[in-house]
Amino acid sequence: MERIFIFDTTLRDGEQSPGASLEVSQKIKIAKQLAKLGVDIIEAGFPITSDGDFEAVRLIAQEVEGPIICGLARALPEDINRAAEAVKYAKRPRIHVFLATSEIHRKYKLNKAKEEIIRLAVEGVKHAKGYIEDIEFSPEDASRTEPDFLYAVIEAIINAGATTVNIPDTVGYAIPEEFGSLIRNIIANVPNISKAVLSVHCHNDLGLATANSLAAIAAGARQVECTINGIGERAGNAAMEEIVMAINTRKDLFGFTTGIDTTQIHKISRLVSYSTGMVVQPNKAIIGANAFAHEAGIHQDGVLKEKTTYEIMTPESIGLKENRLVLGKLSGRHAFTVRLQDMRYELNEDELNRAFISFKAMADKKREITDSDIEAIVSDELQTIGETYKLEKVQIICGTPGITPVATVAIKNQTGEIIEKTADGDGPIDAIGKAIGAIVGISLKLVNFSVQSVSGGTDAVGEINIRLEADGRLFAGRGIDTDIVVASAKAYVNAVNKMIVSREQ
Ligand SMILES: [Zn+2]
Structure with a gap:
């Protein structure tokens, strides 16, 4: 069967989602997981845009083995030089050059004639070719470009x-x-x-993104x-x-195959969701919480008799296992480590120590620790790397009738000093935000707040995802705890830490 190449751009285009910015260490973790998943190409970033992006691409090129590592560049020498510098340590580096070709972009964005566009595209590709062999070119806004001009651009850049x-x-x-016709016409012309x-x-x-991609594959696209x-x-x-x-x-x-190990899908989906703070909607195809849940009686009955009546894929095929009860209060470090290995997590000594402390704290409050809980703990550890502030204490008073919500929060800063402040607010979360804002000296504007339950039952672990606005940007924060008030405070602190990192960069 013919192979379709999977080019993953989670770390470049995906990171352009509002509020989804990732720290370098998070990007490396995701890239390593993408390699395990079996993607063919990782677009690791857009090196010219910032030192942080450059550094992430460079480190991924050095440390991640398997896939081709690609850096994005406009068709400008300085962009291409920077991308080449970042990807050069990869075993198989690629530079991805782009230039808009549609009339709208030519006229309003670039103010350039067709001949000029072709000249710049060709120069860009040739310049990149001076560094490495593997060069990708994208005529931006291709689907709105006049077909004849698009064919001419493609012919020129391949030459x-x-x-x-x-x-x-x-x-x-x-x-x-x-879109399928466009691909067929490109091949024909x-x-x-x-x-x-x-x-x-x-x-x-x-x-229609998936539908368009599949139509393109059927028409002859291979990446x-x-x-x-x-x-x-x-x-x-x-x-x-x-x-x-x-x-x-x-x-x-289709009659095609890919290099993807689909049993890794669930895990990378959770990792990306945790790291970016982009919550997956419950009805999302393949990876949503309800994607394999059968609600209607007739459906349940059918699935019990024969799975294929209502199931076109198995949950196991994406690596979703039934939530087994695994560990509890009496489980020791060895049992915890073994379970992590079973779940194919690779933590270093320091991460493992912190994860184990979190596990013990959770086991004190919660009788049964499931795989989902462990996953939540590990993902929490993965994103606390490089933290400036750490939550020490949170306490709230709220309720009816007529009680003003008040929060007292204590936070430890980098020098080990513990600062405590009390603030009131419109609600308990608002009060927590104001108290934390007072401690760190930043006015925190909450734009988004969501709460989810990691596992079932009254002692379930709560996952809070928030978005804060500061410096005209959005910062995602996530916190988990059996107490959602504590989880909310952790989410605030997590978002604040990201803000600090971003300011330092
Ligand atoms: Zn895009």
Whole structure:
């Protein structure tokens, strides 16, 4: 069976989701997991945009083995130089050069004529080719570009040395049949197209990113660009898990294969959700909490008699196991470590120590610790790296009638000093936010707050995701605890720590 190449851009396009910014250490963790998942190419970032982005791409190129490591660049020498510098340590580096080609972009954004666009695109590819062999080129807003001009651009950049040509539906405007035709027409009208891999990059503004990507594959595209959980600019990118599971489930129709180990899908989905603070909607295809839940009596009855009556994929195929009761208060460090190994987590000594302390604290409050709880603990450890502030204490008074919510919060700073403040607010969460804001000296504006239960039961672990606004940017924070008030305070502190890192950068 023919192979479809999976190009993951979670760390580049995905990170462009509002509030989803990731620290370098988080990016490396995600990249390592992407390698385990089996993606063919990791687009690790856009090196020219910031020192942090450059550093992340450079470290991923050095440390992550397996996939091709790619850096994005505009068709400008300084962009390309920076991208080349960042990816050069990878065993298999790639530079991805892009330049807009549609009339709207030429006229309003670039103010350049067609000939000028072709010249710049060719120069960009040639410049990148001076560093490495593997060059991808994207005519940005391709789906809204005049077809004849698009063919001319593609022919020219392949002649200049591009080895992958990516056709982006940058604004999510295309409709599947139309997008499939575009791909077929490119193959029919670009004489040297067989010298490059044809790729697509679809956005989800009309909810059609996956459909458009699949239509493109059926029409002859052999690389798909996508993100975990479909995160990305605006309504997001095509979701990796949807494309891969569609190709797998409908092998009969597509006749293609990918290099993805689908049993790793659930794990990477959770990791990306935890790290970015982008909560997955319950009804999201493949990875939503309800994706394998059967509610209607007739459906339940059918599934009990024969799974395939209402199940086209198994939960196990994406690595979802039934929630086993594993550990409790009496479980020791060895049992905890073994369970982590079973769940295929690789923690270093320091991370393991902290995770074990969290585990013991949770086991004091909660009788049975499930895999989901352990997953929550580990993900919490993964994102507390490099923390400036640490929550020491939180206490609230609230209720009816007519009681003003008051929060007292104590936080330990980098020098080990514990600062305590009390504040009132419109509600307990508001009061916590104001107290923390007073401690760190930043006015914190809460724009989003959500609470979820990690596992079932009255002693379930609560997961709080928040978004704070500061410096004109959004910062996601996440906290877990059996007490949602404590989890809320942890989420605030987590978001504040990200803010501090961002200010330092
Ligand atoms: Zn994009």
